[in-house]
Amino acid sequence: MYIDQHNGVDMGVDLKDIIPGEAKTVIEDLRILHGKIIVIDGYNALYQFLAAIRQPDGTPLMDNSGRITSHLSGLFYRTINIVEAGIKPVYVFDGKPPELKAREIERRKAVKEEAAKKYEEAVQSGDLELARRYAMMSAKLTEEMVRDAKSLLDAMGIPWVQAPAEGEAQAAYIVKKGDAYASASQDYDSLLFGSPKLVRNLTISGRRKLPRKNEYVEVKPELIELDKLLVQLGITLENLIDIGILLGTDYNPDGFEGIGPKKALQLVKAYGGIEKIPKPLLKSPVEVDVVAIKKYFLQPQVTDNYRIEWHTPDPDVVKRILVDEHDFSIDRVSTALERYVKAFKENIRGEQKGLSKWFSRPK
DNA sequence: CCAAGAAA
DNA sequence: TTTCTTGGG
Known part of the structure; x- marks a missing residue:
């Protein structure tokens, strides 16, 4: 941390x-x-x-x-x-x-x-x-x-x-x-x-x-x-997680006393895993549940419930949000939206339809 | 951080 | 043209 x-x-x-x-x-x-x-x-x-x-x-x-x-x-x-x-x-x-x-x-x-x-x-x-x-x-x-x-x-x-x-x-x-x-x-x-x-x-x-x-x-x-x-x-992902825990993560922000990047790598390689490092070498002001933290990195809560799809931009709604509701300059937003709609057509909508960008449009 | 206009 | 400065909301 x-x-x-x-x-x-x-x-x-x-x-x-x-x-x-x-x-x-x-x-x-x-x-x-x-x-x-x-x-x-x-x-x-x-x-x-x-x-x-x-x-x-x-x-x-x-x-x-x-x-x-x-x-x-x-x-x-x-x-x-x-x-x-x-x-x-x-x-x-x-x-x-x-x-x-x-x-x-x-x-x-x-x-x-x-x-x-x-x-x-x-x-x-x-x-x-x-x-x-x-x-x-x-x-x-x-x-x-x-x-x-x-x-x-x-x-x-x-x-x-x-x-x-x-x-x-x-x-x-x-x-x-x-x-x-x-x-x-x-x-x-x-x-x-x-x-x-x-x-x-x-x-x-x-x-x-x-x-x-x-x-x-x-x-x-x-x-x-x-x-x-x-x-x-020369390490595994588990080793990398161990190193992270030694240095400090969101789940143990203080890390361990006197351990920086070099020592963390050396300890993990020498002992093969954080749980095998002798306890006296791991000094921490607070109790750290190393096993629970490691498990969380290996099996975090995630979901398959998502869809990655791009939809045609709606400039009017963008303007409503930015200009009408939040007082952005209409000129700046309009200019930016023109750039955006053009880039969107060329780079996202075009490819989504499976057309090669080289053949999907004239000129 | 980014856009836009000024300065270089 | 590129780089720097200022204002954006």
């Missing part, structure tokens, strides 16, 4: 430092994924938009009634870009979190409440930069925001799947079944749930501001392949 340097919020299991370069491919041009179905972690995406799309003082985008709209702006424009690149997106949304996560949810709630206080203080003292950081940290995704997002996707003709529990688990399941090419999230959790492929940084404009400094770094999308990862490290 770690605190993300960018938005200051917890991000699940941190496998960053144990993923070998051989298992990662930088995606220089998103069109490399042309024609591929990608299952996007909806909560992860919405949360990022909510945290990032803000004014310098931390104020999010809002409609005339004061309702937050940052998540809708991000979802709308990014989905258009993804479809323009020829990718077929499906979103998956979290359901009821598993009982194992209860502690972590409480912890996050406390962190957000603390951040909300500090945000007020920073606003009082006039420290804009600090205010923005705390605003990002205290960002909360409400049920209404998720409902709005789902309605927008419906209007855009983009399918979404309601997971019974963890969205990352459902995404992994869909990819494993072969109903999608890869999962997409900033978190690594779907790998522990067995997703064969994970895309991170699924964006077009790849400039990201560095936390403290006034600098930007180029962030390109990357593909992580589970089989290559396991072969390169």
Whole structure:
């Protein structure tokens, strides 16, 4: 478990430092994924938009009634870009979190409440930069925001799947079944749930501001392949789950004392499994049910009750939601919709009918 | 984060 | 054309 340097919020299991370069491919041009179905972690995406799309003082985008709209702006424009690149997106949304996560949810709630206080203080003292950081940290995704997002996707003709529990688990399941090419999230959790492929940084404009400094770094999308990862490290998926648990997951956020990426890999390889590691080597401030956590990663709650189908976008409904209900600019939305409808016809509807994109239209 | 207009 | 800055809601 770690605190993300960018938005200051917890991000699940941190496998960053144990993923070998051989298992990662930088995606220089998103069109490399042309024609591929990608299952996007909806909560992860919405949360990022909510945290990032803000004014310098931390104020999010809002409609005339004061309702937050940052998540809708991000979802709308990014989905258009993804479809323009020829990718077929499906979103998956979290359901009821598993009982194992209860502690972590409480912890996050406390962190957000603390951040909300500090945000007020920073606003009082006039420290804009600090205010923005705390605003990002205290960002909360409400049920209404998720409902709005789902309605927008419906209007855009983009399918979404309601997971019974963890969205990352459902995404992994869909990819494993072969109903999608890869999962997409900033978190690594779907790998522990067995997703064969994970895309991170699924964006077009790849400039990201560095936390403290006034600098930007180029962030390109990357593909992580589970089989290559396991072969390169010489471990099994169960071993990888063990490593995740040693480092800390949503179900044991603190991990174990004094164990980082290197030691975790070494211990798991030396003993063959987390349950075989001598207890004295695993020091933790709280009791951790390693067996239950491991079992959850191996057999999470998922469902077959989903349909991945794209429907013709309804520009009028999109406008009703964005312009009429949430005060988006009609000009911007119309321009974007024109791009979208065109890209949708070329990249999604065309291929769905089984026609080669080279022969399906004149010129 | 993304779009759009300005600046380079 | 590409890169940077600002505003979006």
